[in-house]
Amino acid sequence: MEKTIDLFLDILATLATLGRVFITIVLSVVTGWLLAYGAIKNKIFENIYISLAEVFESVPVISFFPVVLIFFVYEIGGGLGVELAVIFLVFTAAVWNIWMGIYQAFKTVPEHLVETVENYKLGFLGKMSKLYIPFSVPRIAANLIPSFADALFYITVSEVFTVGVRTYQVFGIGTLISNYVAEGDYGDALVALGIFAVFTTTVTLLLREFASYSVDRYGLDTEDTHLALKRGRFRVRYSSRLSSAKAPLVKLAKYVNRPISRRPRDAIEDEEKRRSFPWGKLGAGIGILLLFAMAYSAFLVVRNVTPSTWAYLFSTLPQDLVEIGVDYLRVAVISLASLVIAIFAGYWLARSHLAERIVIPIIQSISAFPAPAYFPLLYGATYPAVFNLLHGYTNEFYVLLLGFISTFYYVFYSYWLGVRNMPHEYWELMDNLKLSFWQRMTKVVIPSAFPYIIAGLSSTVNSAWGGLAIGEYWPDIYNNYNLEVRTGLMKELAIADANGQLALVGWLSLIFAIIVVAYSILFTRRLMDLARKKYVAEEGIYSA
């Protein structure tokens, strides 16, 4: 009887967690439509929106933590505050892929279709329901798998969080598993994980089907131009189409196909605008309001911090920079390991259709299954053996492992996509010219997949931060063991959080955000620009 109740509780908790994820996804989609429409109608709003989204996209969820704590937990408070805090945290993990996907879709609606709806004088609702929303469906569907995985990754750790002596939690599978593990109830934890796995796998497979269906139903024939190159060689329906199913590709598309600039028809539109609802002005207004709100909240934070606290915060700066340096080293190790494995495994899979049809859905399902949920059990099961081997480096190994399993998927999937999207002519040429494995890799495959690799690496780096944020300081991960590294900014952040030192949390988050954004501008974007300039395989195929 008790077992049945437990099982029922597990299912209920899984549904609660998945419910939260879907609420955030629906929220992301609806807000994404409105924001994207505002962006295509108003240049000022577009610039603000896209710049902010790009910055926030490159900042790990952990940076939003102080905002969440201050606003939702303290200002709103109670069960509702905690519930909203969790949803907001997950929202910040899942929203960017979807927003960017919708924006990209709206920006690339074919000119002739826009002219047609203009011609028939459709209003806002008409244009949205007949053109923009249907056109964005394949991209949204494609982004659901990674967004679902991202959201789940964070929800299982967001459902329970501690600030000082207070622990906040909401009902969900993350909380349940965490409680089982804390009580040493490992059997129940495993059962709960099993039930959760069944649900996440089912949802992932359903999302795959939906992505495939939505391309068939809403995709334009003309969108297939580059995919058409694969016809006759690859089974496009199985994976490639869905493959647009990945964040890196959307990011890539953003870079590779620069959104068309303001179109000539806008001149006519300006005339039309005067007679219709001023969406453009509303968009500009929202943009300016957003900037103002951010500036004001920054001002409030600065005003409320005493000079002595500022002095203390500044004094921690040298140590903070060392810690972030060590963390970047960890991220580099994780990314490099992911990349090396991805390069070989991705190529092998792209060559073997049968293996690909079996392995890709499995990898997708596993990646949707959040590492933080099962990691304590993995830790518990393997700790003695690993400790015997690595001694003092055991915890370091586990932190890197958590980073790796949270992130490998991104670079792997992105690279695999790049290999799959290689023009079929290149495959034939490589065979025809009898290139060796290394020649294939260095002269053709890696250069072809380079933009995808960069996009994937950028996602990997961001997710690796998520893994470190969770792994660097995990008290009582399993049976009174603490997972803890010696040095690391993420550990420092977690400890400051746990001690309720919000000023320090804010300060560390700020330094972190500045460095991450600088890294993105100086490194990732430069590589992306190089990829766009030189390594676009499609440009190697001349079809006038």
Add this chain to the structure above:
Amino acid sequence: MAIVGPSGIGKSTLLRILGGFIKPTSGEVRLMGKKVTSPTPKIALIHQSIATFPWLTALDNVKLGLKYKKLSKEEEDKIARKMLEVVGLQGFENFYPKQMSGGMRQRVAIARALAADPLVLLMDEPFSHLDELTAEGLRQEVYNMIFNEETSLRSAVLVSHNLTEVLELSDRIFVLNNRPASVVGEIKVEMERPRNPKSKEFQQYLDELYKLLTPIPKKIKEDGKND
């Protein structure tokens, strides 16, 4: 020689079977008596969608054709430069494909194929993505280019929809038609080169080709329904 036929009849598939890219369900392909089971540099394929590598210069693109020979860098460089010269691209060695016109890119692809010392060149509508003027110019040159004494080539197989092009370049033309596809005719072209498309003889060959390519009327069953 050339293969012509209506769209979708399987010309490109046949070409890929000849090159060892696709395995035939029955029959076999032999080159100099030896069975062709997989792609080989001895049978080089030139694609309809002109395929070059945008991150490699024209010279490096051509060098790819030599990799299987494992030559020294100097030798690779020398042969690749010679092949670019053969296709008329001397002076463009360090240009990237993006800096070249479609016609020049196709010359790079031909040079790459020739660098591999092929015995047979398979050309899948090689001029179809070029504008008519460029295609005309390249057609005039391609015969001399590929059967140059600097190359190892013994034979070329051209797939095309353009009957004038086919008659200008080929000595034998195989016409595919019907469903399932079969060879419905073989024409031996015995005109002297260079061939003049305006000549009477050329027009006669053209008429003969058109006749063979005219859609075969579907049989009407007794009840009046289409077969």
